[in-house]
Amino acid sequence: MMKKTLALCLALIGPAALAQSTELFVSISSPHAMAQGAGLVLAGQALAQKAPVRILLCDAAGDIALQAAVPAAPLKPRNVTPQQLLQAAIQGGAKVEVCALYLPNKGLQPTDLISGVAPAKPAEVAATLLKPGVQTLSF
Numbered sequence: 607m608m609k610k611t612l613a614l615c616l617a618l619i620g621p622a623a624l625a626q627s628t629e630l631f632v633s634i635s636s637p638h639a640m641a642q643g644a645g646l647v648l649a650g651q652a653l654a655q656k657a658p659v660r661i662l663l664c665d666a667a668g669d670i671a672l673q674a675a676v677p678a679a680p681l682k683p684r685n686v687t688p689q690q691l692l693q694a695a696i697q698g699g700a701k702v703e704v705c706a707l708y709l710p711n712k713g714l715q716p717t718d719l720i721s722g723v724a725p726a727k728p729a730e731v732a733a734t735l736l737k738p739g740v741q742t743l744s745f
Contacts, residue, residue, distance in 0.1 A: 628657055628739050628740075628741055629657060629658040629659070629660070629734070629737065629739060629740045629741070630648075630649065630652040630657050630658070630659045630660070630740075630741050630742075630743065631659075631660050631662070631734055631735060631740050631741070631742045631743070632645050632646075632648065632649045632659065632660070632661045632662070632742075632743045632744075632745070633645075633661075633662045633664065633742065633743070633744045633745070634646070634661065634662070634663050634664070634667040634744075634745045635663075635664040635665040635666065635667050635744075635745070636666065636667055636745050637665070637666030637667070637669075639678045639679065639681060639687070639688050640681065641745045642667055642670060642688040642691075642745065643681045643686075643688050643691055644745055645661075645743060645745035646661070646688060646691035646692055646694075646695055647691060648743060649661055649695050649700055650691065650694055650695055650698060653695060653698035653699055653700060654698070658699075658701075659695065659698075659699070659700040659701070660700065660701045660702075660703075660731075660734055661692075661695060661700050661701070661702045661703070662703055662704075662705055662726055662731060663692075663702070663703070663704045663705065663708070663723075664704070664705035664707070664708060665705075665708070667745075668704040668705065668708040668712070670687075670688045670689045670692055671689075671692065671702070671704055671719050671720055671723040672714070672718055672719060672720070673718060673719065673720055674718070675689055675720075677689070689720070692720075692723075693720065693722070696720075696721075696722035696723070697722075702722055702723045702724075703723065703724050703725060703726035703731070704719065704723060704724075704725055704726060705726050706725060706726050706727070706728050708725070709725055
């Protein structure tokens with residue numbers, strides 16, 4: 607009975623709805639390398655599955671987007687740092703931003719960020735979050 611119900615639901619939804627791409631929005635503010643790494647690993651997996659990914663780094667997590675970032679200890683099992691995971695996400699096509707409050711409150715400029723990271727525009731971030739089909743993760 608469950609299979610018939612599922613088949614009926616899928617038929618009613620239609621193939622177009624199933625083909626819609628889910629977008630992933632990952633917000634990272636944790637100062638902890640493992641939490642940052644977990645968010646970035648999941649973002650990388652979503653990119654590998656062809657999902658659009660937007661990453662917002664706030665508070666202490668914004669530090670991994672700095673050119674002068676203090677290197678973190680590599681995370682096992684792949685022995686990569688959060689900044690290396692961030693750079694891989696950028697290369698994979700993720701849109702990466704630091705929250706609008708980050709740079710002015712750290713006394714920094716956009717030129718202090720690594721290539722591929724920009725200051726966020728709150729209206730654009732809000733518009734992304736309000737779109738149907740956007741999945742959010744926070745670390």
